[in-house]
Amino acid sequence: MSSPVVVDGTVVVFEPMFGQRQVVLSEPAGMSGSGEATIDQRRVCVVGDEKRVQCQAQYFIPGYAPGTGIVSVETLDGSQMAPCVTSGAPLILMGQKLVARFTPTVPAIMSSPPNSPDSMAPSMGHGCFLPQQTLVSVG
Template identity: 50%
Template structure:
């Protein structure tokens, strides 16, 4: 079954909860494409482009002051890359959900518990394509 191809500038939507952290992006949540082909003058996203995503975000934990960190894509879902491509590099597809990682850079602080542990926490996200006519798979 085919799905919508992800292109340069497509938006990312992250679920707000990463374990006990409520995460809100504060920068543009977009992906940059580096494929050779394009759709509507936007380069297609290829396997590996997801590893370059870094979205600044603020996070909150009840009882703590807000902290800051980075959202990244930890792993694509099995339905988010085209299985066959003639150029040897898979195209990224909308699919269902990817696994996201939130890594604190400025930990939240509690007066009674001190700083939040800087360990990453996992969540989910999805691609929001801006085009709907080109698909692959």
């Protein structure tokens, strides 16, 4: 089954749950393409471009005052990388679900005694790409 190539400006949608944390982005997350080729005047995204996605977010845990953190792409799923490449880095494809990471920067605080903070340990979640072009697919 073919999958559209991800291009500059493609939106990354993150599922809201990262373990017990419900995460809400402060603004939409977008990909920035660095590939040499273009599709409809947008640079294609190549493996490695996903590492530049970082978004500020607020997070919620029942019984805690909200905290803040950063959502990033941890890894792409195998279905999100072009299976064959003749030169340069593989293209990123829409594919299935990517693995995302939420890293707290300001912990949520328990709202009643002992008013302890949430752990600063990262938690994992998932996301996907919303296709911005349908002219070129690979697979």
